[in-house]
Amino acid sequence: MESFFVRYKDPLILMAVLFVQIIALATQVKRTESPVQAGSGGTRLIRVWTMSAITPVEKLLTGTGRFFRGAWGNYIDLHGARRENRELKEQLDRMKLDQAQLRAEVEQTHRLEVLLDFRQRVISKTVAAQVIGSSGSERSRIIYIDRGSHDGIKRDMAVITPDGIVGKVKDVFPRSSQVLLINDRDSGAGVVLEKSRLQGVLRGNEQGELQITDIMSDENVHSGEPVVTSGGDSIYPRGLPVGTVMNAAADHDSEPFLRIGIRPAAKLDQLEDVLVITQMAEHSPSVAEGSPSIRAADVLAQRLPSITKPPDKDKEAGQANPAQANSGQPNSVATGQQTPPASPLQKKTEVPRKSAGAVESTPGQGNKPPVKRVSPQPRPGATQSTDTPTGEKPPQ
Amino acid sequence: MNGAVASSREELDVQRFSIAVSIAVPLLAILVQAYLPLKLKLTPVFDLPLLVTIFFAVARRRPVPGMITGAVIGTLQDALTHHPIGLNGISKTIIGYFASSIGVRFDVENPGSRFLMTFGFWFVHQFVYYTINLALVNVRDSWNWGHILLTAFSNGFLAIVLFTLMDRLKVRS
Secondary structure, eight states: OHHHHHHTHHHHHHHHHHHHHHHHHHHHHHHHHSTTTTTOSHHHHHHHHHHHHHHHHHHHHHHHHHHHHHHHHHHHHHHHHHHHHHHHHHHHHHHHHHHHHHHHHHHHHHHHHHHTTOOEEEEEEEEEEEEEEEOOOSSOOEEEESOOGGGTOOTTOEEEOSSSEEEEEEEEOSSOEEEEETTSTTOEEEEEETTTOOEEEEEEOTTSOEEEEEEETTSOOOTTOEEEEOSTTSSSOTTOEEEEEEEEEEOSSSTTEEEEEEEESSOTTSOOEEEEEEEEEEEOOOTTOSOOOOOHHHHHHHHOGGGOOOHHHHHHHHHHOHHHHHHTOOSOOTTOOOOOOOOTTOOOOOOOOSOOOSOOOOSOOTTOOOOSOOOOOSSTTSOOOOSOTTOOOOOO | OHHHHHHHHHHHHOEEOOHHHHHHHHHHHHHHHHHGGGTOTTGGGOOHHHHHHHHHHHHHOOHHHHHHHHHHHHHHHHHTSSSOTTHHHHHHHHHHHHHHHHHHHSOOOSHHHHHHHHHHHHHHHHHHHHHHHHHTSOOOOOOOHHHHHHHHHHHHHHHHHHHHHHGGGOEEO
């Protein structure tokens, strides 16, 4: 008997090790079926220890990389700063005009919402975070961010970029969090096709592609149609960009439905900075809310050379309209430039590069830098205001 | 007779590593595996922890340390995913065991055999992972021969380079 154990020592140890691992795996699978106990137990400790060991090194690597890239980037930026400044001023002029038009539409929408007693959940607080790692596996589309429970992050919080949604917080550690990307096959998000208003569930597949598979095949779905969140999943607020329709074809696995391929709005394979939505607020609009209306015609009038007034009259006009006088905006801007229409949902593509300290910011603010707190937002994802966050005079 | 040959070969060619190397290299492999996909899109195709498991197991030529190395590396790798812990752990335990057994019987020092060995173990690893995932977790992965062949080739070539570099870490006894 003794010789048996000595002779087959190695295979017996192999079987014992495998047995222990299989039992541990089976226990986890059993636990996961019960949502209350999911993520608890002994494996939680292994994950916390692993992350505690890896997070500082990943933060160091990320920080070092950013430092060198930032230094080089600053040098390069200086070369094009003047030209970029001029372009930005022109862009700001165009956006002011768009803003005035949008404001009129928003006010009309508010009035309708009040009439309908409409309520919606809006983003009231976000925390900026840096992406510091991934799962390193094709089977698990996970990223790690450098914010954890100490920064107020909790499970199932939505993670976004100014371009679109990214995923949701799957697990939280003291100094880091695990984010499940929307293109993982275990993730799902309620979405709506912006033009046709068809609702569906967005899922990832094994190849990391996004698709909607629960829209009937007799519906008309057009390539290029934008897709936004529907808000029905209680994770992502309504109206955030998700992506655009790439293609739609009959799904042979589930016959009466379409398989709609979606191109993600956020660059899921090049994520560096993200925003975690840490607080949502129930928003009921009122007629009183909203700033004094500035009509698009007023903005146009300011630009037309025909209404140029002598300086003394300007002064009188400034006294009569202190808001306009304080703004530092000249009554006439004789640019004579054509203002091509810009997209009302023009999004910022720059994300905060600096350390994502516990800066709170709100998406959908055009090219503004992160602000301390902006709340409430009437409609997430849409440009809201042309006021500069610092209260500076607009460029002339 | 074979046993005697294997035993003498084992005694002659067992290679040792310092404790620092035994701990740092697997951790570094997991760290690089987690960090590099943020910078290079193709890196998830490679499985550095698997290559490190094979290397240590083959070099040590002892099944028990080989399987323990595989179990630890696989478990740590699992801890970074959102899947249950054990999928990579079990797969790499088996790889560690058989890699060390192969190390006793065959010459695994030249690049050709290293490529073939990694190529073969890649398939075994994928198959074990697929089977456990299906049988225990009830998740059916797609078995894409083209993709698996491509990744097996990629990892085989990477193994030639990586093992040559890691040979320098050996402390010959």
